[in-house]
Amino acid sequence: MRAIPDGFLIPDFGGASQAPAAAASTDGAPTAYAGPRKMALICSKGNLDMAYPGLILGNAAAGEGIETHIFFTFWGLDIINKKTNDKLKFTMLGNTAMHMAELGYLRPGLEHVSMPQAMGQLPGMTAIATRMMKKQMADLDIPDVPEFLDLLQAAGVHMYACRLSFDMMKLLEADLHPGVEGVISAADFIEISAGAQTIFI
């Protein structure tokens, strides 16, 4: 590797993935974590719209050269369970931020109006909303959930299933996506995520 010449401006390809060095403590008190940057994501929800944030952030972190761990717990296990992860659903219910860009073509401004909650209870509405969200994602070339897990695995993201929820839901290890490295306890994950920036979703 050649040294970078003086005055040569080069993008940061490594330094940024390091946590800033903690200021040396003068009184012998423990200093902040100063190792390489690390991220830990906890995915606890199994709705389609709640599956994506963790997957997208995990993929972005890996692409930035950051050591990334994802812990799937409770309903989040549906994301890594091969029996369910291609059938995650999106519901309008309980989501007051439900807008449809297409309604703006009917009348300008309508695209910003929150849809009535009662609509979400109509039979078939969840299926329609799910189909629509999947299409919108596919239009942006965002992979579906099973394929996203393949992507994360290829990018070197470490994935784990939560032991307690796994037992509670009576899952089988054979049903887990092959990228999942193991079924681990909460304490194991706390150890693994030492020094990581942790995000709960």
Next chain:
Amino acid sequence: MPINTIDGHTFTVNDEGFLTDRAGGSEDLAAILADLIGIDDLTEQHWAPLRFMRTDSATTGVTPTLRRMQTVGGFDIKELFLLFPGKPAKKLAYLAGLPKPVGCV
């Protein structure tokens, strides 16, 4: 804008260091820059995704993301991570003489 000079190549870069003029990128320059970012030898395996990146962005106008490298270019993500370790998308864009990709996935 800052101007970088190396081995007779002179090119402008943005405030992050990415090349601003797509015409400024060349294979000769890519080999020099690769050496600066820790890729000692650009093999044919490196050149294939780099060339795809340039031809693809010439038609779309934006730098392809890793996902697009996979779906449209047919490259293996795992291999790209091995070839361009750390930040593959940014390293690829840099060597291809393109802006960094802006897509999320």
